[in-house]
Amino acid sequence: MTATLVYLAPRSATLFTDGMMVGPNGAMIAMKQKVQIAAHQSAAFVGRGPDMFGALLAVAVAQVQGSFDDLVRAFPEQVVGAHRAMMSALQAGHSVSADPALIDGVLVGIDGSGRARGICVSSYDDDGHPPWTAKALTPAVPPSAAQLRFTPEDIQPALAFASPWPASMDFDLAVSSVKPWEPCADVREHGRRIMRAQRASGTVGCFCQMTTLTAGAVVTEIVERWT
Template identity: 25%
Template sequence: MTACNIFVLSDQIRVWTDGAAVDTDGHLIHRQQKVGFLPHLNAVVVIRGPALAPPMVELWLGSLHETFDDLVDGLSATLRGLIQDHADKWEVRGAGSAFELLLAGFSESRKTPEVYWIEDSRRLDDIKRRGAISIVPADDVTTRRLTEAFPGMSEKKALRSDDVQLRLMELQRDVRARPNFYDGLPSGGVGAFAQLTTVTRSGISTRIVRRWPDRIGKKLGGAS
């Protein structure tokens, strides 16, 4: 499953994602970016779930809304229509079509950076606004190891630190399989590359920060 870690500052939103598409056994199928760009809305969207869902969700959200505020207000209705008409196109045999969504952008009316989260597309009315830090996936062990790696570091400094945020991706990568949110079975992992996308009031930029030596057809980390 995709890693998506989001750090919200007053002047920017930092979105970290990995680039591994894997099968149900954790083998790398291909590499792909997992951030959907909506520059005319000054926003990005990240989907965790079936590999073919992100481009369709990105297309729908970008085509049917004119501002970020309008997108936030109409998010549930837009996704409901898309899923009703097209979910069969990205459905994975044995895993279904459900996905998790994170939306990040700048509100025009509230003048604030904002992140919204839908944990499960089967519960579209359950939209939560997130705080300064969103770590997905997260667990107590990863959090503890990150704290141990940077003892005494303040949250304010961590929010702007490439080193801390990349280290978090490395720690998430160490966990080879996590349960899917839709069936509880182990799946996926973090790999291929670490990508940092930055959203500011003036635009969006993205870059690859780390490339991992994962190979197509092999499990992430080089295992067979």
């Protein structure tokens, strides 16, 4: 299950992912980049769940032509298709490392108007949002209408999605004086510290990767490596 953080500001989207790949028995078998980048569509995405689902989602999304807006419209169908393909493989005798019934597809990018967006498609009811449909990701503390209209460049990124969230995370973040849901001046450091806390889940490891999208660029880097 890929550790995932999404930060949104009016003109930028940032996606954090880890790099640990586990086998069917739950043991680490490799490290890998999990984020998928579609620079020509100003997009990045990740499939959360068994590694097989993430790989199949990458194949499905690669078939979508057009802009980021086209990708947003097609994304739920691609998530459903990738999940069906995985379930067919399981019926044929393949095994996976996580619960195949619990998956998420997370997509971020820059739309045609230059605005950053993020959506999540899940296989389960997410706080009343129906499964297999696109849920818009929004910061817990959204900017005001006046800020969006007059000073969007001054709005700091804020966390809009975070999973997993181990039981110990609230305490760990409080001890380190991290306020997870408030806008942050240094998204790189904020995300690194949150993903460090995510490691308590036991399924997060190898490295923390940060991918940032703006209207003119996609930049990705390894923020921290773990043994």
